[in-house]
Amino acid sequence: MSKIPRDSISPDSRDSEYPTLCLDSKHEASIHSATDDTHSIHQLLLWSRLREYCRDVFSEFFGTMILILFGDGVVAQVLLSNGQKGDYQSISWGWGLGVMLGVYTSGASGAHINPAVTFANCVFRGFPWRKFPIYALAQLLGAMCGAAIVYGNYKSAIDVFEGGAGIRTVPGYSTTATAGIFCTYPADFMTKTGQFFSEFLASSILMFMIFALKDNGNLGAGTLTPLGLFFVIFGIGACFGWETGYAINLARDFGPRLVSYMLGYGHEVWAAGNYYFWVPMVAPFLGCTFGGWIYDLFLYTGLDSPINTPWIGIKRLFGPFHRRRVVMPSPV
Structure with a gap:
């Protein structure tokens, strides 16, 4: 399509929300009037003003929800189909897609979708500390909502896989456990030190690569950052995900874990893996901070x-x- 010379566009139309070509003054006035009216309506509408004020919160909420929908969704499909509808590589693809689409969804807020990433940005990039608890809460609630939706979609399949409508079990306590759909559980051979280091390492790589992708003084990914993050998450899952499930995100792990507990999976969601649940809550903060520092x-x-x-x-x-510090004037 050929480009239109800028000189053919009237000065008034360039400033208009909808630029037009060679309009007469009456038409131009009507368009300006319509644009002003639209702006005024948005100023008057309560929801428009509320949405503008809470856009960052909504952005992080829905970005994290999308992450969990695709991530937990692919785990559910692979597990409940007994591997007939995918394998471990499918899970890596699913989580990579979840992060990429979650980042596209939450671009208005900076696309953190991870409390540890928000924390590292506060430490190293001057992100306002006052926003940290708001972002973290929005991310946690978004993850919980996404997990609840996945459970609602796969409830019938979970009933069949577990062997009954009232049966809900956790990895390490049953051969037909489905709690792993929602949050991470470590391999049986993992020690507490091994669990922590695995999550710490994966989180460090994540933050290191996020800063690399966003660094325009280096190569930088620009608008291709979401695609770059897709490959980062895919690579972490494919190379470092087996031992603990690469939670690398408090909201991603704790939110769905809490939902699974509320749905009847029992105290074992906290006790499994020698009370592993706190590791994905602490290690990502330390790992992301370390990766960003490096x-x-x-x-x-x-x-x-x-x-x-x-x-x-x-x-x-x-x-x-x-x-x-107050400097006292010299008596002389």
Whole structure:
């Protein structure tokens, strides 16, 4: 399609929400009037104003919900079909797609969809700390909603697989357990140290690669960042996911785990794996912080990182205390 020269567009139409070509003054006035009316209506509508105010919250909620819909959905399909509708590689594909589509959904808020990613952005990229609890809550509720939807969709198949409508079991306690659809459980041979290191390593790789994809001073992925994240998650799942299920996300693991407990899977959702449940809650924060620190220390040159300030950010950390210090005037 040929391009239209900018000179053929009237100055008024360039500023209009809907640019038009060679319009007479009456037509231009009517379009400007319609645009102004639309803007005024949006200002008056309560829902429009509420949506604008809460857009970040809605964005993180639905982005995380999409992540869980595709992630838990693929695990359910592979498990409940006894491997006839996919295998472990299918699970890696599903989670990769879930992250990519979740990022596309939540782009307005920065597409964190992970409390540990939000935390690392607060530490290294100046993201407002006041938004951290709001983002984390939205992500947790989105994950819970996604898990509940997956359960509703596969409830009949779960009943058949478990052997009855009232039977709900957890990995390690049954050969027909389905709790693994919703959250992660470690392999039987894993020690607590091994569990923690596996989640820590996967989370470190995740944050390192997120910073790399977003670093325009390096190569950067630009608008292809969601696709890059698809391959990151696929790679983590394919290479490091077997031992603990690569939760790498408190909201992704704790939210659906809580839903499974509410649905009747019992106390075992917390006790399984020698009380493994706390590992995906703590390790991702430490891992993402470490991965972000490694990237900034050796590769990142942006001045928004505390690593690139005097004393590797320590001076900035204590800066407010220095600024509050009162200098008394000399008596001389």
